[in-house]
Amino acid sequence: xxxxxxxxxxxxxxxxxxxxxxxxxxxxxxxxxxxxxxxxxxxxxxxxxxxxxxxxxxxxxxxxxxxxxxxxxxxxxxxxxxxxxxxxxxxxxxxxxxxxxxxxxxxxxxxxxxxxxxxxxxxxxxxxxxxxxxxxxxxxxxxxxxxxxxxxxxxxxxx
Amino acid sequence: xxxxxxxxxxxxxxxxxxxxxxxxxxxxxxxxxxxxxxxxxxxxxxxxxxxxxxxxxxxxxxxxxxxxxxxxxxxxxxxxxxxxxxxxxxxxxxxxxxxxxxxxxxxxxxxxxxxxxxxxxxxxxxxxxxxxxxxxxxxxxxxxxxxxxxxxxxxxxxxxxxxxxxxxxxxxxxxxxxxxxxx
Numbered sequence: 001x002x003x004x005x006x007x008x009x010x011x012x013x014x015x016x017x018x019x020x021x022x023x024x025x026x027x028x029x030x031x032x033x034x035x036x037x038x039x040x041x042x043x044x045x046x047x048x049x050x051x052x053x054x055x056x057x058x059x060x061x062x063x064x065x066x067x068x069x070x071x072x073x074x075x076x077x078x079x080x081x082x083x084x085x086x087x088x089x090x091x092x093x094x095x096x097x098x099x100x101x102x103x104x105x106x107x108x109x110x111x112x113x114x115x116x117x118x119x120x121x122x123x124x125x126x127x128x129x130x131x132x133x134x135x136x137x138x139x140x141x142x143x144x145x146x147x148x149x150x151x152x153x154x155x156x157x158x159x
Numbered sequence: 160x161x162x163x164x165x166x167x168x169x170x171x172x173x174x175x176x177x178x179x180x181x182x183x184x185x186x187x188x189x190x191x192x193x194x195x196x197x198x199x200x201x202x203x204x205x206x207x208x209x210x211x212x213x214x215x216x217x218x219x220x221x222x223x224x225x226x227x228x229x230x231x232x233x234x235x236x237x238x239x240x241x242x243x244x245x246x247x248x249x250x251x252x253x254x255x256x257x258x259x260x261x262x263x264x265x266x267x268x269x270x271x272x273x274x275x276x277x278x279x280x281x282x283x284x285x286x287x288x289x290x291x292x293x294x295x296x297x298x299x300x301x302x303x304x305x306x307x308x309x310x311x312x313x314x315x316x317x318x319x320x321x322x323x324x325x326x327x328x329x330x331x332x333x334x335x336x337x338x339x340x341x342x
Binding site for chain 1: 175179182183186187190191194195198200204207208211212215216259275276278279280282283294295297298299303304319322323326329330333336337338
């Protein structure tokens, strides 16, 4: 047997016909004026809302405007597609294919080149060549010229 | 009359008349739901149009997991949320609200009805949005708690609580009207 609080919690479901056991509530209501008043108040709230709720109709031009919107968007759709893909996905697919192509058709020696190598070459030509030239100018008649050059490049050639 | 799955298949085959059939069946219901949430006719019409447009556009993805009407209500509800977020608050002026008040037929009836309608409308307007959505769906179309829970994407017990609290709030605000001789 449910008490008043439990019954009051079910009154909304009762008036909305969302409860299976209606007889139990009706039996309680007959014997309980407090719950009967609560039920009456909720019924009045419900009918007030039904009365006060705004009811309007869309203008007759609504369907025509909607269909024009649909048709205009259809016409302005981009015609570009790549194997049925949308432009953004198609662009990504093309980039990936291009990347794979570049990878497989690039010679192996270029693929694994040491990126630091050009710096060494530059150093060799601009700095060490200058030093070598100086050595040559200072000791062009000197028998130690050859030894000086060997000292200069000793580190690079593990001499 | 074809069932909903057949209707959708026909539309996907390019038969627009079936789409218009759906529009005619649901447009005013969805419009009144939106109107009772945002209180602006022009914007409500825009939202309903956008809802049907999105429904049409996404038709390929509609797997029949719910009723067509539920799906359209869901889109409209989300558009209302975005609208409210953008506007920060629903600020319908008194004059705008007056446009929505329904009147009776003779002068005395007009006055009483107008006053009552004004009170009810103001009470509804002051409800929390979540409560308002639930009670409007219930009272406007008599939707079941299950359908409301699908539209609002909420548990059925949450819907029950929202409807109960909405009616409690309204009973407090309209106590002169609803408690006068009920007690």
